[in-house]
Amino acid sequence: MESDEEVLCRYCFGDESDGPLISPCKCSGGQKYVHLDCLRRWQRMVLVSQPTHPAFYSDDKRHHVCNVCLAKYTCPPPSRAELMASFTGPEIAALIEKDRLIAASQGFSEMLEADRHLDENGIRFRRSPSSYDYWFHGVYLINEIIGDSGEMELQLPNTEFLNNFRRRLTPDPDDNSKLEMHFHGAIYVLLPRGSLEGVQNVATAFETLEAPATVHLQQKDSLHSCADDHVTAVCISRPLTRTNRLQAANEALEEARRDILALHPSIRQNILNDTIHVQHYAGGPCDDQSISACLVLGGALRGYTIYSSLKDALLHVYRLFATLTDPTHLRPGQGVRLTGLVSRSEINGELGMALKYDPKIGRWQVRLVNQPGGISVKPSNLEPLECEKASVYVFWGDAQWTRAQLLGEIAKGSWGLCRAMIDDFLVPPTMRWGQLQEQNRLAYAPVTEMSEDYIRNATEEMVSLRPNAVAAEEATQEGAP
Numbered sequence: 001m002e003s004d005e006e007v008l009c010r011y012c013f014g015d016e017s018d019g020p021l022i023s024p025c026k027c028s029g030g031q032k033y034v035h036l037d038c039l040r041r042w043q044r045m046v047l048v049s050q051p052t053h054p055a056f057y058s059d060d061k062r063h064h065v066c067n068v069c070l071a072k073y074t075c076p077p078p079s080r081a082e083l084m085a086s087f088t089g090p091e092i093a094a095l096i097e098k099d100r101l102i103a104a105s106q107g108f109s110e111m112l113e114a115d116r117h118l119d120e121n122g123i124r125f126r127r128s129p130s131s132y133d134y135w136f137h138g139v140y141l142i143n144e145i146i147g148d149s150g151e152m153e154l155q156l157p158n159t160e161f162l163n164n165f166r167r168r169l170t171p172d173p174d175d176n177s178k179l180e181m182h183f184h185g186a187i188y189v190l191l192p193r194g195s196l197e198g199v200q201n202v203a204t205a206f207e208t209l210e211a212p213a214t215v216h217l218q219q220k221d222s223l224h225s226c227a228d229d230h231v232t233a234v235c236i237s238r239p240l241t242r243t244n245r246l247q248a249a250n251e252a253l254e255e256a257r258r259d260i261l262a263l264h265p266s267i268r269q270n271i272l273n274d275t276i277h278v279q280h281y282a283g284g285p286c287d288d289q290s291i292s293a294c295l296v297l298g299g300a301l302r303g304y305t306i307y308s309s310l311k312d313a314l315l316h317v318y319r320l321f322a323t324l325t326d327p328t329h330l331r332p333g334q335g336v337r338l339t340g341l342v343s344r345s346e347i348n349g350e351l352g353m354a355l356k357y358d359p360k361i362g363r364w365q366v367r368l369v370n371q372p373g374g375i376s377v378k379p380s381n382l383e384p385l386e387c388e389k390a391s392v393y394v395f396w397g398d399a400q401w402t403r404a405q406l407l408g409e410i411a412k413g414s415w416g417l418c419r420a421m422i423d424d425f426l427v428p429p430t431m432r433w434g435q436l437q438e439q440n441r442l443a444y445a446p447v448t449e450m451s452e453d454y455i456r457n458a459t460e461e462m463v464s465l466r467p468n469a470v471a472a473e474e475a476t477q478e479g480a481p
Contacts, residue, residue, distance in 0.1 A: 188220065
């Protein structure tokens with residue numbers, strides 16, 4: 001090994017006392033050695049200049065190739081999701097799970113609010129509805145995460161699509177009978193499936209393929225990351241207000257009721273039509289003319305159940321209502337306060353949600369805001385709260401991200417995360433964002449190179465944020481399933 005003066009990291013100029021030094025490329029002399037952490041920081045900086053949306057970022061060769069000697073690094077680069085998680089920290093990354101809330105940060109909302117009302121010349125005006133309206137003071141409930149299988153199916157409806165796809169394919173350097181494509185930093189291999197089903201030589205068969213066609217690709221690296229996991233969430237803070245959208249929403253509701261009554265003639269129509277209250281939400285900018293999900297309050301211990309079908313949601317809530325013989329006229333999903341308990345007087349005054357009524361024992365199952373699990377309570381010990389009467393939330397559209405994309409947005413400081421709790425549904429929708437800010441429950445990424453200027457300058461806000469350790473504790477604590 002060279003003299004001590006030469007064995008220095010070319011990035012930080014530190015020696016082995018700062019960590020092990022490696023030689024990841026063909027550089028020599030003073031450029032030969034680096035700390036692995038320093039190399040990773042360099043690769044992180046590459047991401048800062050790229051958009052977070054997967055449609056606009058590309059595989060930067062600086063992740064794989066030394067920009068000095070142009071040799072390929074001997075140590076495999078981390079995935080995009082791993083690099084993004086290095087900006088947010090593992091505690092924040094672990095919070096991207098079902099039944100978590102994603103809420104717009106104070107700084108992000110203030111920036112959107114200013115931009116919503118100013119034109120390119122800084123003149124105030126009333127902007128027509130845009131995607132900004134979905135993000136401003138937005139509170140989203142993660143309702144689905146679909147794991148990345150490493151496989152893609154592509155539809156090639158005409159010759160133009162087919163030719164564009166053909167131009168992106170190159171021969172597999174290890175097998176000329178195969179074709180591969182570079183896409184979002186990964187290599188995908190064309191499979192003998194779909195319109196190429198059963199062919200022996202994919203490359204030869206593809207030359208004569210005609211549109212329309214369906215092709216399948218598989219990520220070449222069997223150890224593909226979860227970067228392309230599909231995360232879907234619905235906005236619980238934006239009730240529908242536009243007349244034309246409400247008309248379509250009410251028509252869908254009436255159609256679902258008619259279908260249910262036709263299939264189940266024994267159902268009491270007065271409960272289905274008069275007792276069950278439905279509230280429609282602008283769920284997000286993706287496919288906002290269609291119902292993406294429905295949420296039924298009550299029933300489950302966590303306080304809600306999510307359905308993809310409006311009919312299934314209405315049937316579920318009907319069954320909850322059909323058993324009611326409760327003289328206090330509580331309903332599933334109703335906010336309640338405990339009162340008059342003798343054996344457990346210490347929880348009198350606690351708030352919770354009435355989940356479902358058991359007519360056999362004449363008690364309500366209740367989930368309390370500040371207590372784990374559920375308890376059975378007599379109707380006489382429950383005081384109804386004044387809150388929304390809706391038993392079913394119907395979401396029109398949703399928000400969708402890849403996991404790496406969402407991590408990037410969080411790293412920029414746009415969003416905070418926390419576990420969904422009972423009291424998130426006990427206040428009016430328009431107050432949910434403010435309640436999260438007041439309770440200081442949201443965990444945010446630390447300020448890094450990825451942070452937007454409005455986060456860097458919000459010193460007072462960042463000082464008041466809870467430490468990341470709280471996020472880690474919340475991610476693992478026992479709570480609603």
